[in-house]
Amino acid sequence: MEQIVVAAIVQNWCVTCPTRRQNLQDFCEGLDVRTREHAKSLARVCNRKHLWDTYGIINDIIPFSDDLPHADIHELMAGDLLHQVIKGCFKEHLVDWVFxxxxxxxxxxxxxxxWGQIDRRLAAVPTFPGLRPFHQGRDFKQWTGDDSKGLMKIFLPAVVNFIPPDMTRAIKYFMEFCYLVRRSIQTEDTVARITHCLERYHHYRQIFVTTGVRPEGFSSLPLQHSAFHYPHHIRQFGAPNGLCSSITESKHIKAVKEPWRRSNKYNPLAQMLSTNQRTDKLAAARMDFTDRGMLEGSCLSDAMQAFLSLALGDDELDSDELEDGEFEEEQPNGNAIEDGGDPEDDGAVEGPKVLGDVSLAKRPERAYPRTLPELGTCFGVPHLPSLVASFLYDQTHNEPLPDGSPTPPCPPLQHLNVYHSAAATFYAPSDISGIGGMRRERIRATPSWFNGPARYDCVFAENDSTVEGFRGLHAARVQTFFSFECGGVEYPCALIHWYSPVADEPDELTGLWVVEPDFDTDNRPFYGVIHLDSILRLAHLIPVFGDAVIPPDFQQSQSLDAFKTYYVNKYADHHAHEIAF
Structure with missing residues (x-):
């Protein structure tokens, strides 16, 4: 609505191109865009009614940019992911059409x-950070942008068994388009994939016409038409990365909503003003520190330079040598780059120094046994000592234990501790992240979550780092976190239940990988012990519901135990979409 007002365009017309309102459903490439010169030329030769009916131009309103010599309001129109794509095309169109x-x-x-069963399936989806819980399904009064985003993440597995295959494919390709457009880094390959997804979506959405849902077609839907222009918008403006035309709304969030959340909710105005003042002071201080060069380098490099200045004297110390790498800092993996070596040979790439890290909680849990056999009995894994022995063998040997060889005895362990959570920090610039694109999430493995049922989260574990996508990963469910010392080395570990893909390719209909929990020959869960460094981040598994009828009293916490197979939800967030394809 904001765009058609500032551009003086008739409602239900495209603000970017002069395509007639009756032809908005046609998929075209290279559409001509509106320009100020073209609009003025038409205004000189056409009357007001003809401009309105034929070109969708309101001649009575002059855009505010007309007096600016180098600004064209039509060229400044970018996409609006939230209102055009997520709330518009997905929530108001696809969801309603499926219903x-x-x-x-x-x-x-x-x-x-x-639809009652679909609502129960939505309510049964396991918890995940940032995912809105749909305890009552999708039937509530007022939808927000976060509600629409949350529904998009879990909608496809809930409805796949109730709609035709082509309808599922249409939703799949539309969601692929949404997640590709949302990425923070766009390349020609990504733009080509976006165009391909749009073509496939417009091919498969004809199912809504043939089934009688949209017998009149899609010509009167400018929101659907707006998706045509996203490849052009990306080439024109760069990655949208969550761009929304409601800039004032985003400013309201920063200046009002977030300070209110940080207050104690009692007489919050003074607290909110104080929060805004402190935020401004911190921003000003950061700019001042940057101008003074106080944020350059690290504490180690500064201390080293000060030490060398005292030891060698300022005249003998060439600061350029330090910058050129004569005194290299230790790399994150603990290995320094050798003098004269090529950093590219060591795998150095542009970007953050740490792509991912998982660390245990600060405090261990006390109510657990301190010996490995007793701990295994406590968790129902009596062969835990054997699993730890195999883990230690893999950690201390370059080659894995040969098949059929007996497991070596478990050496004595010291300082055995159990933890209920671990923190995963990883590089995810397409999602909400801090400075440098880093994001953090908590992995839970606790017998009681907020005095309620147990919560055992699923994770992505590295399998083969040379293979892209989910083929290079494992899915697993964490049973507990623990650490111990052996031979003077501390080992942070996780006891996990392995999941394996049911096929060599993702499911053709949904585009999601399907996994199943592993069991041994005695039908017992197949457990393993892995190092925390093998864990990448949380994974979101959604049951393959099939023809199952969800009872009214089914609890969300039962989902990961009640079904045989699960979808690996790559739509849980944008980072998951980039790694679980």
Whole structure:
């Protein structure tokens, strides 16, 4: 709405191109864009009614940019991911069309019963950081942008069994388009994939016409048409990365909502003003420190330079040598780059120094045994000492234990501690992240979460770092975190239940990988012990519901134990979409 007002365009017309309102459904490439010169030329030769009916131009309103010599309001129109794509195309169109199809296909009574099952499936999806819980399904009064984003993440597995295959494919390609557009780094390859997803989506969305949901087609839907222009927007403005036209709304979040959340909610105005003042002072201090050069380098490099200045004297110390790498700092993996070596040979790449790190909670839990056999009995894994022995063998030997060889005895362990959580920090610039694109999330493995049921999260574990996507990863469910010392070395570990893919490719309909929990020959869970460095981050598994009927009293905490197979949800967030394809 904001865009058509500032551009003086008739409602339901495209603000970017002069495509007629009756032809908005046609997929075209290289559409001509509106320009100020073209609009003025039309205004000189056409009357007001002709401009309105034929070109969608409101001649009575002059855009504010007309008096600016180098600004064209039409060239400044960028995409609006939230309102055009997520809340518009997905929530107001696709979700409503699926609901309409189910009612048309099955009738009012059966159709509402199916939607009741879909709501229960949405409510049964396991918890995940940043994912809005749908305890009552999708039937609530006021939808926010976060609600629409949350529904998009889990919608496909919930409805796949109730809609035709082509309808599933249409939703799949549209979601692929959304997540590709949202990436913080865009290349020609990404833009080509975006265009391909749009083409496939417009091909498969015809199912809504043939089934009677949209018998009139899509010509009167400018929100659907707006997706055509995103490849052009990316080439024109760069990565959208969550761009929304409601800039004032985002400023309101920063200046009002976030300070209010930080207050104690009692007489919050003074607290909010104080928070804003402190935030401004911190920003000003950072700019001042940057101008003074106080944020350059590190404490280690500064201390080394001061030491060398005292030892050699200022005249003998050439600061350029320090910058050129004569005194290299230790790398994150603990190995310094040798003098004269090529950093590229050691795998150095542009970007943050640490792509991922997992660390245990600060405090261990006290109510657990301090010996390995007793701890295994406590967790129902009596062969835990054997698992730890195999783990230690892998850690201390370059080659794995040969098949059929007996497991070596577990050496004595010291300082055995159990933890209920670990923190994963990883590079995820496409999601909400801090300076440098780093994001942090907590992995839980606790027998009681907020005095309620147990919570054992799933994770991505590294399998083969040379293979891209999920083929180079494992899915696993953490049973507990623990650490111990052996031979003077501390080992932070996780006891996990392995999951394996059911096929060599993702599911053709949904585009999601399907995994199943592993069991041994005695039908017992197949456990393993891995180092914390093998864990990449949290994984979100959604049950493959199939024809199952979810009872009304089904609890969300039961989902990871009640089904045989699970989707690896790459739509949980944008980082998951980049690694779980």
């Amino acid at each position: 309409a199809y189910i009612i048309l296909e099955h009738g009012e009574t059966v159709g509402h019963g199916i």
